[in-house]
Amino acid sequence: MIEESxxxxxxxxxxxxxxxxxxxxxxxxxxxxxxFNSHVFVSFITTISYxxxxxxxxxxxxxxxxxIYWTRWLFYAxxxxxxxxxxxxxxxxxxxxxxxxxLFTALTMFCGYLASIxxxxxxxxxxxxxxxxxxxxxxxxxxxxxxxxxxxxxxMWFVLVTWxxxxxxxxLAPTGFTxxxxxxxxxxxxxLDILTKIGFGIYITxxx
Amino acid sequence: MIEESxxxxxxxxxxxxxxxxxxxxxxxxxxxxxxFNSHVFVSFITTISYxxxxxxxxxxxxxxxxxIYWTRWLFYAxxxxxxxxxxxxxxxxxxxxxxxxxLFTALTMFCGYLASIxxxxxxxxxxxxxxxxxxxxxxxxxxxxxxxxxxxxxxMWFVLVTWxxxxxxxxLAPTGFTxxxxxxxxxxxxxLDILTKIGFGIYITxxx
Amino acid sequence: MIEESxxxxxxxxxxxxxxxxxxxxxxxxxxxxxxFNSHVFVSFITTISYxxxxxxxxxxxxxxxxxIYWTRWLFYAxxxxxxxxxxxxxxxxxxxxxxxxxLFTALTMFCGYLASIxxxxxxxxxxxxxxxxxxxxxxxxxxxxxxxxxxxxxxMWFVLVTWxxxxxxxxLAPTGFTxxxxxxxxxxxxxLDILTKIGFGIYITxxx
Numbered sequence: 196m197i198e199e200s201x202x203x204x205x206x207x208x209x210x211x212x213x214x215x216x217x218x219x220x221x222x223x224x225x226x227x228x229x230x231f232n233s234h235v236f237v238s239f240i241t242t243i244s245y246x247x248x249x250x251x252x253x254x255x256x257x258x259x260x261x262x263i264y265w266t267r268w269l270f271y272a273x274x275x276x277x278x279x280x281x282x283x284x285x286x287x288x289x290x291x292x293x294x295x296x297x298l299f300t301a302l303t304m305f306c307g308y309l310a311s312i313x314x315x316x317x318x319x320x321x322x323x324x325x326x327x328x329x330x331x332x333x334x335x336x337x338x339x340x341x342x343x344x345x346x347x348x349x350x351m352w353f354v355l356v357t358w359x360x361x362x363x364x365x366x367l368a369p370t371g372f373t374x375x376x377x378x379x380x381x382x383x384x385x386x387l388d389i390l391t392k393i394g395f396g397i398y399i400t401x402x403x
Numbered sequence: 404m405i406e407e408s409x410x411x412x413x414x415x416x417x418x419x420x421x422x423x424x425x426x427x428x429x430x431x432x433x434x435x436x437x438x439f440n441s442h443v444f445v446s447f448i449t450t451i452s453y454x455x456x457x458x459x460x461x462x463x464x465x466x467x468x469x470x471i472y473w474t475r476w477l478f479y480a481x482x483x484x485x486x487x488x489x490x491x492x493x494x495x496x497x498x499x500x501x502x503x504x505x506l507f508t509a510l511t512m513f514c515g516y517l518a519s520i521x522x523x524x525x526x527x528x529x530x531x532x533x534x535x536x537x538x539x540x541x542x543x544x545x546x547x548x549x550x551x552x553x554x555x556x557x558x559m560w561f562v563l564v565t566w567x568x569x570x571x572x573x574x575l576a577p578t579g580f581t582x583x584x585x586x587x588x589x590x591x592x593x594x595l596d597i598l599t600k601i602g603f604g605i606y607i608t609x610x611x
Numbered sequence: 612m613i614e615e616s617x618x619x620x621x622x623x624x625x626x627x628x629x630x631x632x633x634x635x636x637x638x639x640x641x642x643x644x645x646x647f648n649s650h651v652f653v654s655f656i657t658t659i660s661y662x663x664x665x666x667x668x669x670x671x672x673x674x675x676x677x678x679i680y681w682t683r684w685l686f687y688a689x690x691x692x693x694x695x696x697x698x699x700x701x702x703x704x705x706x707x708x709x710x711x712x713x714l715f716t717a718l719t720m721f722c723g724y725l726a727s728i729x730x731x732x733x734x735x736x737x738x739x740x741x742x743x744x745x746x747x748x749x750x751x752x753x754x755x756x757x758x759x760x761x762x763x764x765x766x767m768w769f770v771l772v773t774w775x776x777x778x779x780x781x782x783l784a785p786t787g788f789t790x791x792x793x794x795x796x797x798x799x800x801x802x803l804d805i806l807t808k809i810g811f812g813i814y815i816t817x818x819x
Contacts, residue, residue, distance in 0.1 A: 231714070
């Protein structure tokens with residue numbers, strides 16, 4: 196068994212480095228001048244999140260003795276809202292649609308936090324509310340995007356497919372049915388974070 | 404005596420249903436195209452708030468043994484800010500006035516949270532600060548609204564009258580002088596929430 | 612030794628009065644019509660912060676028995692973000708630059724909160740992340756400001772010099788190396804708050 200604090204420290208270092216990488220990437224791409232350095236913030240917020248999890252502060256332990264790192268979801272509320280704002284901006288959504296997408300993303304992650312911190316079966320209510328907000332976000336994002344470039348929809352499909360793996364890990368992990376252990380959970384989320392935040396960010400900031 | 408958790412579950416179900424209702428109402432009214440689906444978010448956030456109160460987590464018990472559900476006020480900070488943003492948008496306020504109205508609303512509710520969680524007499528300081536922020540919000544909302552439609556002022560008067568009932572309940576409830584019991588408090592707030600969030604929302608989204 | 616709660620009550624009263632002062636100052640200056648009453652909010656939020664510290668709730672005590680008032684930093688996240696938004700608006704920054712400046716300011720203060728609440732040596736990680744966000748904020752603020760008035764840069768230099776005193780107090784205080792005591796810390800921060808929030812606000816709102 197791998198010590199999960201090691202996984203979190205590695206995650207912290209990876210995202211600290213990707214923060215620096217995006218400072219370079221986001222300032223050499225002229226087509227992104229209409230955006231704040233959003234991927235720098237996504238990586239920086241994720242760095243903070245991983246350092247807190249590495250210290251093992253602010254966790255709950257469920258009835259099986261498994262540690263649940265619920266802080267992750269509060270940081271996702273910030274970082275993922277920035278990511279969906281970026282996707283909505285690239286897709287040339289209206290200001291109103293952007294507000295909807297950001298609010299739905301924040302509520303998805305906030306309900307994910309509640310579902311993680313509550314240890315009784317009632318947590319599934321919040322899992323349900325999180326799923327409802329997630330569907331609302333996807334609906335706002337996919338609905339009638341006015342004349343977009345061709346790779347816009349590929350971006351949205353990438354978000355749909357990769358982001359939907361997070362709730363699957365949540366269900367398999369100690370937060371759900373404890374089918375996978377705490378360390379495998381930590382590694383799975385790290386792999387998904389690298390894919391959806393660094394991989395996605397590099398694709399977005401380097402495409403022509 | 405009614406079990407207050409029953410009141411909260413009923414509240415959760417009512418607001419879950421009103422979230423669905425507003426998805427329908429806000430998408431059939433063309434005159435609201437300049438707004439995000441604000442009443443969907445108000446009802447959805449209130450649903451989360453009621454589910455948390457129903458579980459009885461995150462409460463404090465005062466010296467008389469009465470349970471105080473302080474989380475309510477943090478959710479009001481989000482939901483009521485969206486409501487006053489909606490009122491300010493309908494009243495064609497400038498971006499600056501909208502920011503003022505939203506910030507004052509959030510501070511009103513945040514100070515209400517502090518007044519609820521602090522059990523000593525010092526809580527009245529925060530009740531006073533909450534009142535100051537509330538007056539600031541009303542002042543920003545009522546001041547010199549440039550050429551509005553006739554029912555704009557009726558909307559603002561509705562907000563003024565119905566919202567002012569919340570601090571009255573607060574003062575009568577265990578948060579204030581414990582003149583009304585915890586269960587009556589829960590029912591009173593639920594009635595006010597239905598009036599100010601669902602009733603108000605239906606009026607706003609269906610008017611011509 | 613001075614009771615620090617006395618310092619905090621004095622701070623609360625000073626900022627309550629300055630909230631009133633800025634209501635007057637910000638409404639008599641026509642050149643600020645494009646701004647919400649930002650300095651009213653900065654002083655009001657600081658009033659709440661001082662009242663909470665005066666009550667001594669929500670603190671941690673470090674291994675030397677010194678009380679650390681960590682709530683301060685969460686309120687700075689709100690108040691200082693409004694201040695830097697004001698500076699960025701006066702400097703005619705783009706919407707994107709404003710978003711960067713606000714996000715970096717909020718992250719600076721949020722990491723300062725983490726560095727204050729964590730009592731082990733790992734807190735220096737968050738001190739480092741806070742410093743990184745602070746440098747990001749300064750960089751966004753100073754970089755290539757398109758044709759500004761002459762006193763714009765003096766405003767930015769004032770922010771740079773006076774704000775940099777906060778981390779110095781943090782390092783000297785029980786949060787860092789406990790070179791200065793809790794009461795001297797409270798007085799130092801109060802002096803800096805008066806300088807950077809009231810003094811700065813009066814300068815900004817009364818200049819021609």
